[in-house]
Amino acid sequence: MSWLLAAPIIIPFATAVLAFLFRNGPEGRWISIIGAAGLLIASGILMAEVLAEGVVAAQMGQWGAPFGITLVADLLSAVMVVITGITGLAVAIYALADIEERLEKLGYHALFQVLLAGVCGAFLTGDLFNLYVWFEVMLIASFGLLVLGGRRDQLDGGIKYVTLNLVSTILFLSGIGLLYGMTGTLNMADLHGAVQEVENQGLLVVVAVMFMIAFGVKAAVFPLFFWLPASYHTPSVAVSAIFAGLLTKVGVYALIRMFTLVFTTDIAFTHTILLWVAGFTMVTGVLGAAAMNDFRRILSFHIVSQIGYMILGLALYTPLAIVGAVFYLVHHIIVKANLFLVAGVARRIAGSTDLSAIGGLYKTAPWLAFLFLIPAFSLAGFPPLSGFWAKYVLVKAAIDAEAYVIAGTALVVGLLTIYSMTKIWGAAFWKPHPGGLQPKLSSLAPRDRAALLVPIASLAALTCIIGLFPEPFVQFAERAADQLLDPSAYVAAVLGADEVGLTGLAALEVTE
């Protein structure tokens, strides 16, 4: 049991070590792919276990909760780890053709795997302080990936990224300190009960808002998102795809986890703030996207806008809304990472990501156009693709909760999303290439072509599957939402475990 939970963290770390030691040869990239595949398999096994057994928890080093290092997986954690495995494998394959040897020698694959380990760790940890540690692991790895290569605009984006994230880290850490001072524990399951007994409930709300801001920076919500559009278009395509897919979602995950498990004492206050944040995030993100004129920049602003939808689900805090948030989270990671991957191919064959400098892709690379259309329309919420169901559930939940304004906002933002997607479509695919170039997929070497297109096609197929057969996925999201809204199983899995066996010196001392 405990190895099942630890494997998604151990595998990427071990892969990182091996990939780094072999960074000068071609072995490094294959090690990275094998490691990512191993992560996907491990996450699949974990998922099967969680589906069969309910919430699973384990104590690393056999030091019992609430003192030890707790790893715990409920359905939300498990599905996030699976999605991390899927995106990780797709991007690792894509990197075969995308990452130059120069970057590989600098340790690209190792950083990438450490990032995956950090993301999985954040999803699986059951302890607030460990969550902070995993955020740091992610921050270090992602900063390394962001500035790898050392171009001027990369450093510019990287500095903004790391500065704002450090502010978030400081708030996070202060919040942890205050919370520990009030409750005497940092184990999330333990906190669930402990916060009810805090005398000064007002202070607790203050701490809740500190966490909200800290995770809000990570999740790139209004008004804390400025680092994201400033940095995501600068690194290699594979890097921005994995960032776009996973990094902000860890922030969203942390928000969902903390504001369903721990900070539920004053929902009227905290979740109303979240509702406002959600609305503004959706609107500013999509307006920012409409104003941009670069493939990856438009997509970056879209991340912000889409984050708003997930926060909306959390803010409404009805069972259906949480279902929507979970469904949105899963659908969004696949779609968003895929769009960045398509942008990378467009850049490879048409020469740029600036929309005024490219064009003609529909005529000469129709397959790429098709592969762009699926995630783009899914993002905008076209039936029958996955985004439609995600938006449908959320809007339905908003109307059920009689939050008509936010439901209307969500629909209008959906329309504006289509607007900026058609902008990319019109500029990159329909209008002729301004330089007279005829961008063709056949201009790529066959090996590169396979490495670039296989992940894109697989992710697109996954989008279609979720869209055409949403029933099992919605049912799954319902079960996940049930677990989130009724954390008793989660708490029991972590704390209910009876005496943990003593080993080592402790056992020796007992026997003496």
Place this chain on the structure above:
Amino acid sequence: MMNSIILNAATRLLVALLLMFSVYMLLRGHNLPGGGFIGGLIGSTGFVLYAIAQGAPATRRALRAEPQSLAMVGLGIALFAGVFAVFFDDAFFTGQWLFIGATEDDKGLPISTVLVFDIGVYLVVFGSILTLVLALEEEV
């Protein structure tokens, strides 16, 4: 790099002292203040001093291995110490102990995977600090 005879002469002695002290801190860390992190910091201070006195190329020669590789090997060692528990059917990171020469009333010499983990941490910290410092030293 500084051209100072005093620093040069003092460094020879200090580097050896700092490295020895770092190992001492590493080993005493199990029960007393110290451990892999602090040991690694102290150990890297020795080579930082060497880099200030003799320059980055000389430090790289003295290190023999690339500092970033040292850090990654350290990460591997730490990970191995954690995974080692699998052979004993324990949870990840459960400490495994071996008591050399243990008798009825004496524990003997305890050796544990906890120490191996600390050595890994030592190398990670040591390697990372030197990677940063040498990169900065070469930049200037």
